[in-house]
Each structure stands twice: as structure tokens, then as C-alpha cells.
Amino acid sequence: MARRRLVVLVAGLVACVGAVAGAQTGAAAEPEPRAVPDKVVIIVVDALSREIVEKYDMDNVEALMADGVDSPRGYLGHTGSVTVVSHNVITSGMLPKHMGWTNEGYRDVDGVLGPEGGLYITSNFGYDQMSALQRHAGYPHLSDYLDDSGKVFTVSPKGYAAYGLAGPGSSNTSVATFASGPACDGVRYRMPTGVPTPPAYLVGPCGSRYWVERDKGYDTLQFPAQLYPATDDRYVVGDEPDNQGGDVWATDAVLDIMSREKDAWSGIFVSLPGVDKAAHMWGGVNDPEGATPGYDPMTHMEFATATADAQIGRIMDALEDSGELDSTLVVLTADHGSVAAEDGHWHGDFEPANDYGFYNWYYGDPENDVFYDQPQDALQPLIDTGNVGLSYSDSSLNVWLKDQSPAAVAEAAAIMETLPDVTAVWRRDGDHFDRVSPIRWERMHSGGEKSWFTRKAQELVDTQAAPYGPDLVATLPDDTTYSVLGDHGGIQRSSQQIPIVFAGADLSAKDLRGEVRSIDIMPTILEAMDISPTYAMDGTAYVLPRTKR
Known part of the structure; x- marks a missing residue:
């Protein structure tokens, strides 16, 4: 390729x-x-906004920003600003409207996965479903460009994040993620899996290093964390020193690959999920930390940010110690930021049951999940129309309607305009969205928020204007979610303003002045590696400044 x-x-x-x-x-x-880099490492810290980096003083991230090529005006640049979309954007350079799916919901207009028009939840996609949509859209991934010069490895505790980063791949690519495993000596585990099967040294026998324990709730089986609690060591480090999970698990695997594969690899993509999990559970930057009953610091934001920061340092140290940093392009970024709901601006419901937040996120009967039939009270007027096929609600509201006639869409849009904290309603019209409601400026709380909306709302909403995307989108203010207390998805600055940093490869510390977006990462990598693209991407290739010699 x-x-x-x-x-x-x-x-x-x-x-x-x-x-x-x-x-x-x-x-x-x-x-x-000057020699061009012949390897690339992409580190995605899920949910890492610039706000989080600054609040929690993430030293290694800040050092990369200072010493590498930062993009201070950079931002995510698309909606939905969610994991299952953004990981694929990073390694394809394609906007969601052109890449096969746009959000947590998907309408199968071409019958790729089943009957035409079937509705799906994309974060439930396994490799077969996601790769079918990637192939149907027809674009190459970064792994396709790299795998003829070396092996490409993707590591992520989240399956759908791993498959998005990796792309469909070939026999020269390998994905390491988790699956449910058997019990060993009475202990239930998650075990490494992937497509194709990960290297044997990452699998091992039951209970070995890369197996992590299940049935662990820590302090998360209470509000608000119980909406989406930690029930095993998949996303948190855990309390088993020999079987640590989360970000440590992913980084240990990356370092193992670097050590064992040495000159054989050309690309390593890793996703660190700890910050994302803590932010969802505890409200992001509003995490109550020590005020939590039965407080266990391991599940909270301060620990998660420090852990993620340490893993970035470990990866950079390993590249430097091996002598490969000057020939390796390192990209540090995030898949989205995190919107922290303030008092009075959380519009979800709560019942004391684990994962009740899924009923806030989804309403409908998708082809690949249960019937989510308990919508939050705030959404009920829309559900009462009987015309909602699927809705996905986080820091924006996204609706796929059963009846897509102009009259039915207009009826739903008029109701969405009346829902709590909605700032505007947008109706899909071909390759863009038309705003069909007045803008509720009084629901925005600062001049900065209003300015951001003026400059970016139309652009960001339009990025998911595709037949398989939502029929209607409602935008929400900076401090508002309909789901869990810390979430993603919308146009808010805290969800959009993420780090995009390039390092290693003999790069200088001169920053990029443009508004770099996630879709620009892929073409910029190809430019830096002197690889000619074989497909027209949506992103822009930036020339990275090099040190003078």
C-alpha cells in the first residue's frame, strides 16, 4: 500500500x-x-482535554507540549466527539460523515451489516462489524501504509477503540484487547484477545501477567459512579500488583512489544482509558475525590491522570533508551475531552443498579443490543411521539427517527427545542445540517462559550451529516449532560479542546500555528514519513518543524 x-x-x-x-x-x-522517521507511535489518552492537563499538572504531557511540536489552537474538529468515532478518525484522516459511522448510533442505509435501515449501537461493534464498515467506505488506514515495512501493533483495553485505531489490517498487523476469560482457582478474569490473535507473550496461560481480575467494584458502586462503574480491572489499574490493568496493562504490553520485536515493528498505536473511566464515573474535573464515601483514590481523576502521565513517560523513556526516539515519530492526543455537568444541568435519571447510565445514553431497540426502554424524564416528551427509532444522549442529543418525512422531522425538532438546556436544534439536509430553532444565547454562561458556538457549532455538527448519521441533533451548553456526570459527544470547548502533539523524530520545539484537528494527524504523519497517500483524506498535512543542524 x-x-x-x-x-x-x-x-x-x-x-x-x-x-x-x-x-x-x-x-x-x-x-x-535529514532522515525521515521510519516508525510511528500514537498515544491516545482517552478523554484528555487541555483543561484536565492543566488542572492535574500532568508533567510528562506538559513536557511533550513544551519540547515537541504542540498545536495550541488545535481541537478535535468533529462530532460525535466519542471514542468509537475518534480513534478511527485519527488513523484514517476522514471525517465521520465520510468514514462509515458518525456517532454511537448508526443507520445501516446500505445493508452492510444486515437489513437496510437497521439501527445499531456502534460501541458494541466487534472487529467483523467495524471492519465491514471501514472496507465499505473504501479508505486506507495508517496501518495499511506501514505494514509493508514492518509489523503494526495496536493495544487498547477497549475493543472498539483498538479496532478503530488499527483498521481492518492485514497479516502483518496485530491487535491486543480484552475478552471475557475463564476462572482460574476460583478467580474470574479478563484475558487478552485480538484479531489476529495477539503475540503469545501477551496472552500466556490463565492468570498470567496480561490477565486481569473481574468482580472488583472498589468505591464505584454508588452514585454517581454506579451509572457506569468499574466492575473489574479492565479500565482501572486495580489492586493486584502482578495483574495490573488499565493504563499500566496497555503500557506494559507496548514496552513488551518494543523489547521483543525490536526492529521488526513500524507502528504502535496505544489507547489509555483510565482518565476516561474516572471522568465518566465522577464528573471529570468536578470529581469529589476524598469526599466520596469509602474513598479509593485509584478510581478517581487525580490518580488516573497521574497514572496516564507516568505511562507516557515510560514509553518516551523506552524509545530514548533504545536509541529509536530520533527515528520514531510520536503523536500524543486524545479521542475527546470531558464535559463536567454542574448542579442543575445533569438531566439523567438514577436507579441504584450498576450501569444504569446506559438507559440515559440510549433509547430504542438496536439490532445489536437490548431494548433500552427507560428514557430519562427530560427526554420523555420526545419519546412520546412514538417516532424515535434510536436516540443517543450525552453532551448533545442525537436522534434517528422511524418516520423521516419532513412533517415528522419537524414535529420532533419542535419538541427537542423545548427540552432542558437545549441551545439549538439542527436537521440533517444532505451533506450538512440546517439550524431549525433559534439560538438560546441566554443558556450559555460566558462570552467565550458564545464565541465558540458562533465560530464552531455549524462546522462541528456538519461533520456527522451522512445518511447513516442522526436526523436531528440538539446542542447543549458547556456544563450540561443527559447521561453521566462526566461525558463527551458535543461541541463544547471542554470536549473539543484536546492536546495534539508531535514529538521524537528530531522535531523542534516550534509549535504549529494552525487550528490542527484530529483529521489532520494522519496526513501529517504521512508527510513526516515521506509516504505518498493513495486516497484523498479530509485532513490537512502539516509540515513539522525539525531541529537545525
């Missing part, structure tokens, strides 16, 4: 002759051609 740009031998000989002549005459010698 990869087509590297040719270096003409004659030109190289001319440069050598010129350098010799310059040395003989006392003229300044031409600088040697």
Missing part, C-alpha cells in the same frame, strides 16, 4: 560532489539530507 517518495541517486551524487567542492574552496557545505 505504501508508496515512499523516491530519492534520486544522481541528485545524491551531485550533492556529494558539491560538498567536496565546497570543502576544497572554503565555501559553506550543504547540510546533510
Whole structure:
């Protein structure tokens, strides 16, 4: 797949002759051609907003921002701003409207997965479903460009994040994620799995290093964490020193791959989920921390951010110690930020049952999940129309209607306009959305929020304007969610303003001045690695500044 740009031998000989002549005459010698990186490492810290980096003083992230090529004006650049979308955006360079799915909901307009028009929840997709949509859309992934020059490895405790980052792949790619495993000596585990099967050293026998324990609730079986609690060590580090999960599990696997595969790998993509899990459970930057009854710091934001930061340091240290940092392009980014609901602006419902938050996120009877039939009270007027096929509610409201006639869509839009904290309602019209309600400026709380809405709302909503995307979208203010107390999905600055940093590969500390977006990461990587794209991407290739020699 990869087509590297040719270096003409004659030109190289001319440069050598010129350098010799310059040395003989006392003229300044031409600088040697700079080697391009031949490896790439992408580190995605799920839910890592710039606000979180600053509040929790993440030293290694801040060091990369200072010493590498930062993008201070960068932002996610699309909706839905959710994991199952963004991981695929990063390694495809495609907007959601062109990549096959746009959000947590999906309408199968082409019958790729089943009957035409079937509705699905995308975060339930396994490899077969996600790769079918990726192939149907027809674009290559970064792994397709890299896997003819070395092995490509993707590591993520979340299956759908791993498959999005990896792409459909080939025999030269490997994914390591989790599946339910058997019990060993009476202890239930999650075990490593993937497509194809991960390396044997990452699997091992039951109960070995990369198996993590289940049936662990810590302090999360209470409000608000019980809406989406930690019930095993998949996303948290856990209390078993020999079987740590979450970000440590993923980083240990990456370092194992680097050590064992040495010069054989060309790409490693890793997703660290700990910050995301803590933010969902405890309200992001509003985490009550020590005020939580039975407080266990391991499940909370301060521990999660410190842990993620330490893993970034471990990966960078390993590259430097191996001597590979100068030839490896490192990308640090996030799949979205985190919106923290303030008092009076959380519009979900709560029952003392684990994972009740799923009833706040979803309403409908998707092809690949149960019937979510307990909508939050705030959404009930819309449900009462009887026309909601599927809704997904987080820091925005997204609706797929059964009857898509103009009159039925207009009826639903008029009701959505009346729902709590809605700032505007948008109706899909081909490749864009039309705003069909007045803007509720009085529901925004600062000049900065109003300015961001003016500049970015239309752009961000339009990125999911596809037949398989929602028919209607309602935007919400900065501090509002309909789901759990810390969430993603919408246009808010706290969800959109994420780190996008390039490091290693002999890069300078000069920042990019443009508004770099997630779709720009893929073409920028190809530019830096001197690889010619074989498909037109939505993103822009930025030229990364190099150190002077």
C-alpha cells in the first residue's frame, strides 16, 4: 500500500560532489539530507482535554507540549466527539460523515451489516462489524501504509477503540484487547484477545501477567459512579500488583512489544482509558475525590491522570533508551475531552443498579443490543411521539427517527427545542445540517462559550451529516449532560479542546500555528514519513518543524 517518495541517486551524487567542492574552496557545505522517521507511535489518552492537563499538572504531557511540536489552537474538529468515532478518525484522516459511522448510533442505509435501515449501537461493534464498515467506505488506514515495512501493533483495553485505531489490517498487523476469560482457582478474569490473535507473550496461560481480575467494584458502586462503574480491572489499574490493568496493562504490553520485536515493528498505536473511566464515573474535573464515601483514590481523576502521565513517560523513556526516539515519530492526543455537568444541568435519571447510565445514553431497540426502554424524564416528551427509532444522549442529543418525512422531522425538532438546556436544534439536509430553532444565547454562561458556538457549532455538527448519521441533533451548553456526570459527544470547548502533539523524530520545539484537528494527524504523519497517500483524506498535512543542524 505504501508508496515512499523516491530519492534520486544522481541528485545524491551531485550533492556529494558539491560538498567536496565546497570543502576544497572554503565555501559553506550543504547540510546533510535529514532522515525521515521510519516508525510511528500514537498515544491516545482517552478523554484528555487541555483543561484536565492543566488542572492535574500532568508533567510528562506538559513536557511533550513544551519540547515537541504542540498545536495550541488545535481541537478535535468533529462530532460525535466519542471514542468509537475518534480513534478511527485519527488513523484514517476522514471525517465521520465520510468514514462509515458518525456517532454511537448508526443507520445501516446500505445493508452492510444486515437489513437496510437497521439501527445499531456502534460501541458494541466487534472487529467483523467495524471492519465491514471501514472496507465499505473504501479508505486506507495508517496501518495499511506501514505494514509493508514492518509489523503494526495496536493495544487498547477497549475493543472498539483498538479496532478503530488499527483498521481492518492485514497479516502483518496485530491487535491486543480484552475478552471475557475463564476462572482460574476460583478467580474470574479478563484475558487478552485480538484479531489476529495477539503475540503469545501477551496472552500466556490463565492468570498470567496480561490477565486481569473481574468482580472488583472498589468505591464505584454508588452514585454517581454506579451509572457506569468499574466492575473489574479492565479500565482501572486495580489492586493486584502482578495483574495490573488499565493504563499500566496497555503500557506494559507496548514496552513488551518494543523489547521483543525490536526492529521488526513500524507502528504502535496505544489507547489509555483510565482518565476516561474516572471522568465518566465522577464528573471529570468536578470529581469529589476524598469526599466520596469509602474513598479509593485509584478510581478517581487525580490518580488516573497521574497514572496516564507516568505511562507516557515510560514509553518516551523506552524509545530514548533504545536509541529509536530520533527515528520514531510520536503523536500524543486524545479521542475527546470531558464535559463536567454542574448542579442543575445533569438531566439523567438514577436507579441504584450498576450501569444504569446506559438507559440515559440510549433509547430504542438496536439490532445489536437490548431494548433500552427507560428514557430519562427530560427526554420523555420526545419519546412520546412514538417516532424515535434510536436516540443517543450525552453532551448533545442525537436522534434517528422511524418516520423521516419532513412533517415528522419537524414535529420532533419542535419538541427537542423545548427540552432542558437545549441551545439549538439542527436537521440533517444532505451533506450538512440546517439550524431549525433559534439560538438560546441566554443558556450559555460566558462570552467565550458564545464565541465558540458562533465560530464552531455549524462546522462541528456538519461533520456527522451522512445518511447513516442522526436526523436531528440538539446542542447543549458547556456544563450540561443527559447521561453521566462526566461525558463527551458535543461541541463544547471542554470536549473539543484536546492536546495534539508531535514529538521524537528530531522535531523542534516550534509549535504549529494552525487550528490542527484530529483529521489532520494522519496526513501529517504521512508527510513526516515521506509516504505518498493513495486516497484523498479530509485532513490537512502539516509540515513539522525539525531541529537545525
